[in-house]
Amino acid sequence: MIVEVRDLRKRFGDVQALAGVDFDVAPGELFGLLGPNGAGKTTTINLLTGLARLGGGAVRIAGIDCTRSPKAAQHLIGVVPDESNLYPELSGFDNLCFCGALYGMPAQERRVRAGELMEIFGLSDAAGRKFAGYSKGMKRKLTIAAGIIQRPRILFLDEPTTGIDVASARRIRQMVADLRRSGTTILLTTHYIEEAERLCDRIAFLVAGRIVRTDTVANLMQPVQGRHVMQLRVSGSPATACGRLESMFPQMQFHALDEKRIRTESCEPIRAGLLVRFLEEQDIEVIEARLVRPTLEDIFVQVTGIEAAAMQKEKEKPGGPA
Amino acid sequence: MKGWIAFWNIILKDMRAYYLKPPNISWGLIFPLAWTGMFFIKSGSGLESVRGLLPGVMAISVLFGTTSMLAVTVTFEKKARSFERLLLAPIPLGLLMLAKTAGAILFGTINAFVPVVMAVFLVDLSGVSWTVLLPAVVLIAISSTFLGLFIAVSVSEVFEAQTFSNFFRFPMIFLCGLFFPIAQLPAWLRPLSYALPLTYGADALHEATARAGRLPLSLDVVVLAVFCLALFLVSLRNIKRKWIV
Numbered sequence: 001m002i003v004e005v006r007d008l009r010k011r012f013g014d015v016q017a018l019a020g021v022d023f024d025v026a027p028g029e030l031f032g033l034l035g036p037n038g039a040g041k042t043t044t045i046n047l048l049t050g051l052a053r054l055g056g057g058a059v060r061i062a063g064i065d066c067t068r069s070p071k072a073a074q075h076l077i078g079v080v081p082d083e084s085n086l087y088p089e090l091s092g093f094d095n096l097c098f099c100g101a102l103y104g105m106p107a108q109e110r111r112v113r114a115g116e117l118m119e120i121f122g123l124s125d126a127a128g129r130k131f132a133g134y135s136k137g138m139k140r141k142l143t144i145a146a147g148i149i150q151r152p153r154i155l156f157l158d159e160p161t162t163g164i165d166v167a168s169a170r171r172i173r174q175m176v177a178d179l180r181r182s183g184t185t186i187l188l189t190t191h192y193i194e195e196a197e198r199l200c201d202r203i204a205f206l207v208a209g210r211i212v213r214t215d216t217v218a219n220l221m222q223p224v225q226g227r228h229v230m231q232l233r234v235s236g237s238p239a240t241a242c243g244r245l246e247s248m249f250p251q252m253q254f255h256a257l258d259e260k261r262i263r264t265e266s267c268e269p270i271r272a273g274l275l276v277r278f279l280e281e282q283d284i285e286v287i288e289a290r291l292v293r294p295t296l297e298d299i300f301v302q303v304t305g306i307e308a309a310a311m312q313k314e315k316e317k318p319g320g321p322a
Numbered sequence: 323m324k325g326w327i328a329f330w331n332i333i334l335k336d337m338r339a340y341y342l343k344p345p346n347i348s349w350g351l352i353f354p355l356a357w358t359g360m361f362f363i364k365s366g367s368g369l370e371s372v373r374g375l376l377p378g379v380m381a382i383s384v385l386f387g388t389t390s391m392l393a394v395t396v397t398f399e400k401k402a403r404s405f406e407r408l409l410l411a412p413i414p415l416g417l418l419m420l421a422k423t424a425g426a427i428l429f430g431t432i433n434a435f436v437p438v439v440m441a442v443f444l445v446d447l448s449g450v451s452w453t454v455l456l457p458a459v460v461l462i463a464i465s466s467t468f469l470g471l472f473i474a475v476s477v478s479e480v481f482e483a484q485t486f487s488n489f490f491r492f493p494m495i496f497l498c499g500l501f502f503p504i505a506q507l508p509a510w511l512r513p514l515s516y517a518l519p520l521t522y523g524a525d526a527l528h529e530a531t532a533r534a535g536r537l538p539l540s541l542d543v544v545v546l547a548v549f550c551l552a553l554f555l556v557s558l559r560n561i562k563r564k565w566i567v
Contacts, residue, residue, distance in 0.1 A: 012567075051406060053566055070566075075412035085403040089339040101331035102411035104324020146407075 002027045002062050002154060002185050003048070009056030010043050010209075017043045019209040020057070025154075025187055030180040032200035033189040036306060040209040041189035042082055045156045048187070049079050062153060075103065078152030082159040082189075084139035088132035092123055092142050095131050096149055103150035110149065117145040121175065137168025144172065148179065155179065157188045161195060173199060197296040207304045217296065224294035230264040230272060231257070231292050235285035238262045244282055245275065263292075325413045332408065332421035336395050341429050346391070354383040354436040361501075372445045377527035378500035380434040380459060381520060385466045385491055388430035392470030393483030396422060400565065401478065409566065415558060423467045430463035451530045454539065458526035461546040465519040468553035475560045493518075500524045504536070519549035 003025035010018040018040045025031040033041045046052035048059055050070030059066040061073035086095040093114055100110030118124045121141040126134065134142065140160065147155060160176065161169035176199055180186055190196050196203050197217055204214040213220070234241050238256035245254045245262070252266040264270055272289045279286050300306065340346060361375045399405040408418055441447060473486045496502065497511060498520035504512055515521050522542040529535025535542070 049410060051409060051566065071412065071414075074410060077410075079410050081403065081406060083403055085406060087335070087339060087404055088402075090335070094338075098331060098335050099407065102328045102407065102413070104327045104412075106327065 001025060001060075002029075003031075003187065004060040005044075005048070005057070006059075007057040008044065008047060008054070008059070010040075010047060010052065011055050017209050018047070018055070021206070021209070021211050023204050023211060023214055025185060027185055028180075028183050029201045030176070030186045030188060030199055032196040032203040033187070033206050034191070034193060034196045034203050034300065035189075035206035035304075036191055039191075039206045041191075041206055042158055043209075044206070045079070045158050045187070045189060049077060049156055050074055076153045078147040078150060078155045080144050080147035080155070080157045080160060082162065084136075084143040086131045086139070086143060086146060089130065091128050091130055092134065092138075093118060093127040095142060096146055099146040100149045105150060113149055113151075117149060121145050122171070137164045137171075140164050140168060140172060141175075144175065148184070152184065154185045154187070157186060159189055159191070161190070161192065193297045193300055194295065203296070205300060205304055207306065213303045220296060220299050221294070223302070224298050226267065227294050228266050228268065228270050229292040229294050229298075230270045230275070231288075231290055232262045232264065232275065232279070232286055233260050233288040234262060234279065235287060236283070241279060241282070241284050244284075245278070248278055249275070260287075325417055328411055328413045329417055329421040332418070333424050336422065336425040340391065340395055341425050346429075351436055353386060354379055354433060355440065357382050358437045358440060369444050372441050373447070373450075373531060376437060376441055376531050377524055378495075379437040381462060381498070381500055381524055381527060382495060383433040383437060384430040384459065384462045385494065385520065387433035388426045388463055388466040389470035389473065389487045389491060390484070391426045391429055392423070392467060392474045393480050393487065395426065396471060396474035397477060397480050397483045400474075401480065405565075415561065419471065419554070419558060419561070423471055426467040426470065427460070427463045430466060431459055434459045434463065449532075451533075454526065455530035457543070458523060458530055461526070461543065461550070462520065462523035465523065465546050465549045465553065468550055468557060469519070471557045472553050472560070475557050475564065494520045497521070498524045499528075499536075519546055519553075522546050522549075 001024040005021060005023050008018050008021040021040070021044060023031070033044060035041055043052065047054055048061070048066070050066070053070070054067060057067075059070075062076050064073040064076075066073050087098070090098065096114035096117060097110045100113060105113065115127075118127045121144070123138060123141060123145070126138060131139065131142065144157070144160060147157070157176065161172050164172075173195060176186065176188065180199070188196070188200065200217060202214065202216050203220060204211045206212075238259065238261060242254040242256050242262055245252070245264070251268070252264055252270070254262055254264050257263050264275065270291070276286045276289055358372075358375065358379045361379060362372060396405070399408075408422070411418065438447070469490060470487065473490065474483050477483045477486055497504075497507065497515045498518050499515065500520070504515045504521065507515060522537065522545045525535045525537045526539060526542040526546075529539055529542070
């Protein structure tokens with residue numbers, strides 16, 4: 001394992017930010033830490049990269065014990081923080097060169113590499129412009145480029161697509177996938193469930209400073225494989241409708257998602273016509289009926305108990321998967 | 323070798339991003355000029371007073387130049403989180419902070435010589451001991467810079483750094499013997515004078531410009547060196563304690 005984390009603990013005053021987190025990341029793996037805001041994702045990254053002091057537990061990176069000397073493995077890692085924190089006064093190109101210099105790259109090598117990255121990230125035209133004048137998406141791309149200029153063996157990506165437009169977020173996800181294919185080990189934190197599902201080999205659900213489940217995406221999705229899900233939007237009370245549907249169709253599960261929507265699950269294909277006809281006989285108008293592909297979100301909600309609506313709210317912020 | 327590439331580039335980056343900005347260059351020139359003019363007019367004793375004023379004006383230029391810049395290069399970067407980038411670099415914290423402060427030391431030293439360059443055109447400076455003056459200025463610049471670092475690490479906002487700096491700067495100017503001899507201060511204030519690094523810097527400057535130092539030069543150098551080391555080590559400890567939480 002290239003990253004080994006055991007019983008990681010951290011407390012800020014009265015708040016127990018991490019309460020015994022354990023996980024491993026294999027070489028070349030894209031490992032995701034998925035959780036809502038405040039779950040402890042950034043704290044985990046800060047502890048692993050030496051930006052914060054361990055409150056307890058042990059960390060090994062590429063075989064180096066970082067428990068007592070957090071800077072010991074910094075030459076092997078790249079970090080993309082959750083905020084674009086490059087230097088506003090420097091141009092995009094100079095920012096990359098400076099970041100390369102921080103890792104001891106010789107001048108010629110870092111200039112070539114910076115030019116290469118500006119090209120890859122589609123920022124060549126803005127290479128000479130000051131970072132302060134970049135758009136949010138451009139800033140994010142350059143921050144990722146700065147994190148990989150020294151070709152790190154392990155990349156820590158903290159919320160790479162938060163707060164940026166959909167097109168830029170999509171491009172960044174593509175870049176992350178390319179990096180993974182090139183053999184870089186990546187530890188990604190996100191609160192976008194679909195992002196984690198699309199990108200990660202394995203995912204850990206982090207809630208309130210604890211990992212509640214870690215597995216491959218395929219294994220996590222196992223319980224919903226072969227399940228059929230339909231969402232109905234009704235005019236009346238979904239709770240009343242659910243009650244009536246349950247008595248009529250006992251082989252299916254129904255529950256109200258909000259004031260308008262009902263979620264229907266079954267092992268058998270769901271015949272929409274049957275449900276619609278039944279509800280209309282009950283004087284409940286069905287405005288919309290659509291089949292839904294079971295997603296990791298269903299598992300996340302099941303395992304963590306965090307309401308789908310709460311995660312949806314996060315997802316609706318700019319940058320959420322499209 | 324890799325550490326030194328980082329070290330050198332941090333200095334270069336700070337030079338480009340902060341020190342060589344037109345407002346800082348003009349401030350570096352105007353500030354000593356204004357102080358020189360003010361004391362020259364106030365003394366009313368003609369051009370011969372310029373040489374006597376030189377240590378005070380040089381010391382003020384260094385003190386203000388260095389402490390003000392640290393508030394920007396350290397506190398501002400910490401606030402903007404770009405300082406995290408430096409903390410993530412695989413170089414020892416001590417080397418990193420030396421790189422962050424080297425620009426201010428250079429800036430302060432250059433600032434100190436602005437009044438000297440002006441004075442060259444007004445008075446005869448042939449009696450000045452340059453071999454004492456230059457090391458004295460550099461030591462004052464280092465101790466002032468590390469004082470600025472200590473202040474910058476103790477606060478979280480740039481304006482707090484500026485305010486907190488004044489808490490040290492103004493008493494130091496009046497208590498260090500630059501403009502009022504320490505012997506003329508009230509007896510209860512004198513111990514405080516000797517607890518300030520600038521007192522020893524000012525004494526070395528008086529020795530260099532007019533052979534008028536009151537303490538042995540070696541004592542000035544040793545005490546300034548001890549202040550430099552202590553302020554730097556305390557600042558490093560504070561960074562580890564407060565910024566890597």
